[in-house]
Amino acid sequence: xxxxxxxxxxxxxxxxxYLFSKxxxxxxxxxxxxxxxxxxxxxxxxxxxxxLLALGQKKMFKKPIVAILHIILYVGFIIINxxxxxxxxxxxxxxxxxxxxxxxxxxxxxxxxxxxxxFEILAALVFVACIIFLARRNMLKLKRFMSNDLAGWxxxxxxxxxxxxxxxxxxxxxxxxxxxxxHFIISSSLQPLLSSINTDTLFIIEHTAWWLxxxxxxxxxxxxxxxxxxxxxxxxxxxxxxxxxxxxxxxNMPDVQNEVLYAMQPELAPTDxxxxxxxxxxxxxxxxxxxxxxxxxxTECGRCTAAxxxxxxxxxxxxxxxxxxxxxxxxxxxxxMDLHKNFVPDNKSLLHDYITVEELRACTTCNACVEECPISxxxxxxIMELRRSLVMEESNAPQxxxxxxxxxxxxxxxxxxxxxxxxxxxKQA
Amino acid sequence: xxxxTMAEMMASGQTPEILFWVGCAGSFDLRAQKIxxxxxxxxxxxxxxxxxLGKEEACTGDPARRAGNEFMFQMMAYQNIQILNGYSIKxxxxxxxxxxxxxxNEYPVLGGNYEVIHHTQFxxxxxxxxxxxxxxxxxxxxxxxxxxxxxxxxxxxxIYEAPRKVLESxxxxxxxxxxxxxxxLCCGAGGAxxxxxxxxxxxxxxxxxxxxxxxxxxxxxxxxxxxxxxxLSDGIKNRDEEVNTEVLDIAEMIAKAMQ
Numbered sequence: 001x002x003x004x005x006x007x008x009x010x011x012x013x014x015x016x017x018y019l020f021s022k023x024x025x026x027x028x029x030x031x032x033x034x035x036x037x038x039x040x041x042x043x044x045x046x047x048x049x050x051x052l053l054a055l056g057q058k059k060m061f062k063k064p065i066v067a068i069l070h071i072i073l074y075v076g077f078i079i080i081n082x083x084x085x086x087x088x089x090x091x092x093x094x095x096x097x098x099x100x101x102x103x104x105x106x107x108x109x110x111x112x113x114x115x116x117x118x119f120e121i122l123a124a125l126v127f128v129a130c131i132i133f134l135a136r137r138n139m140l141k142l143k144r145f146m147s148n149d150l151a152g153w154x155x156x157x158x159x160x161x162x163x164x165x166x167x168x169x170x171x172x173x174x175x176x177x178x179x180x181x182x183h184f185i186i187s188s189s190l191q192p193l194l195s196s197i198n199t200d201t202l203f204i205i206e207h208t209a210w211w212l213x214x215x216x217x218x219x220x221x222x223x224x225x226x227x228x229x230x231x232x233x234x235x236x237x238x239x240x241x242x243x244x245x246x247x248x249x250x251x252n253m254p255d256v257q258n259e260v261l262y263a264m265q266p267e268l269a270p271t272d273x274x275x276x277x278x279x280x281x282x283x284x285x286x287x288x289x290x291x292x293x294x295x296x297x298x299t300e301c302g303r304c305t306a307a308x309x310x311x312x313x314x315x316x317x318x319x320x321x322x323x324x325x326x327x328x329x330x331x332x333x334x335x336x337m338d339l340h341k342n343f344v345p346d347n348k349s350l351l352h353d354y355i356t357v358e359e360l361r362a363c364t365t366c367n368a369c370v371e372e373c374p375i376s377x378x379x380x381x382x383i384m385e386l387r388r389s390l391v392m393e394e395s396n397a398p399q400x401x402x403x404x405x406x407x408x409x410x411x412x413x414x415x416x417x418x419x420x421x422x423x424x425x426x427k428q429a
Numbered sequence: 430x431x432x433x434t435m436a437e438m439m440a441s442g443q444t445p446e447i448l449f450w451v452g453c454a455g456s457f458d459l460r461a462q463k464i465x466x467x468x469x470x471x472x473x474x475x476x477x478x479x480x481x482l483g484k485e486e487a488c489t490g491d492p493a494r495r496a497g498n499e500f501m502f503q504m505m506a507y508q509n510i511q512i513l514n515g516y517s518i519k520x521x522x523x524x525x526x527x528x529x530x531x532x533x534n535e536y537p538v539l540g541g542n543y544e545v546i547h548h549t550q551f552x553x554x555x556x557x558x559x560x561x562x563x564x565x566x567x568x569x570x571x572x573x574x575x576x577x578x579x580x581x582x583x584x585x586x587x588i589y590e591a592p593r594k595v596l597e598s599x600x601x602x603x604x605x606x607x608x609x610x611x612x613x614l615c616c617g618a619g620g621a622x623x624x625x626x627x628x629x630x631x632x633x634x635x636x637x638x639x640x641x642x643x644x645x646x647x648x649x650x651x652x653x654x655x656x657x658x659x660x661l662s663d664g665i666k667n668r669d670e671e672v673n674t675e676v677l678d679i680a681e682m683i684a685k686a687m688q
Contacts, residue, residue: 314629
């Protein structure tokens, strides 16, 4: 009987890990369809960002209460999962609390109790934090959670994650409580509730909780690639590869730079110069891989949108929606690749089908969204790449911008003034 | 006051220590011209050996690039870099955060390498060096002021302190808006919005910001960007508050308070 449980456990674990890694590799493939975008210079500064932003969650502390609740979830999540080591060992070997007996052998029973007690305290804190977050998300009517950006699946996704955490923590504590030989700090206070239940039933409860807990973890793990919750993994590489240049700096387009150079100095033009394929980004594959990783890393928290001057004043633009649209389109392109091996054009693109001209036109490039993002996502970079495609590929600009372009070209200023009057002010000075 | 151009300086064999990049707004816009003149007056009084490019200056290409027109930007950058490098320019000061950002961050990769500073940084330097002396009985003393962070100075280049330090020298009461420094709200002009109608929404961005500035009940709003200045002035005028709250560039305030 025990051997069947062990085999079942091994099959379950292997399947969960296989599916999880398969989906992660798919995400990796999707991210890499973007253009080269991972800069890996100044490693010390990049690691510092990982420690401060991802590990230390520095930007979350702009809202201290939320930051503390969030860090409980995060520390709890990581530390409680250390217990998985014992659960895995027990599952494979058919043992019960295998580490406990090892710790006892070395007269470290107290240490074992300390560790499990810490897990239990964290589990209880996570349990409470998740309930607070659920209430805040659904009852407080915060603008960024009520927004239409989250209509449908994204709103459910956020709630599912919280409910799943509550269930997992509940099962973990239940499992310990039903184990009458143990007296850990939180679960022991639950034991009186179970006192009327006979030992056999308790044994069944404990084992059921144990199995449901580990199955729950495997389901949760495999849910991640479909969820906004993927940030618990991608926040790390995403902050590592965050640009170290000033936020105001837009990246150069060497193709265009050379076109202009060859027009001005034709003697420099190579004879076999091929015209660049396209300018800016029309679809996800025209964006950089960093842009695409940004899209998968986005937790849809909406701090960007809450700070966006265009959104605050009722414009259609929402930086969060830009990120969500990018991920949705990328997922669609990924499914297309699953089906046909290589991407087969589907008459759709990120620009127009997922993100409209009106949204792009509303951006003031103020960098508030970039500044707000706790894990260094840049919606602005995507907006600018799409604007480049709009103007350079489609000549799609409002009339006033076209006038501005021609003024710059003819009068060397965005307004129609005579270039000769540029220094007129000096005569009045 | 004589404002020399690089060409004149070159002809007389002189090398100015710094180039004052005036920018299009500072050159042509009537309101911004006042800022330009105020800053030139300060440079003159502080004895700074400077020059302008005059008719040889051209748009940096910022609005074109932000609107998505990289070709136009590259053409302007090419021409400007030819001129700047032709004069072997080493150091540039500008009163426009958009020119500042693009000259400092986006020209180097194209071959234009200069030390670029914003006028608020330069003013801070001159005050610290004692080259600018504020009169004890300056007209701003004791008045209240709120400083509006320009996005291209603040978040884009993390310059939050220099303008505030300069204002401190005027002995004014600095009242911060709720959204300030890294959380500062845009005036609505950036990203080439200055040159087009706003997209449809419930409110104009400059009205949102002007309302926030008015809420501080300050006598003055200090700006450090000609575009922010226009947007906020328009917003405050729209609320009929221009009698109570005047928008001024930091350079204008210093020029009037200098000994």
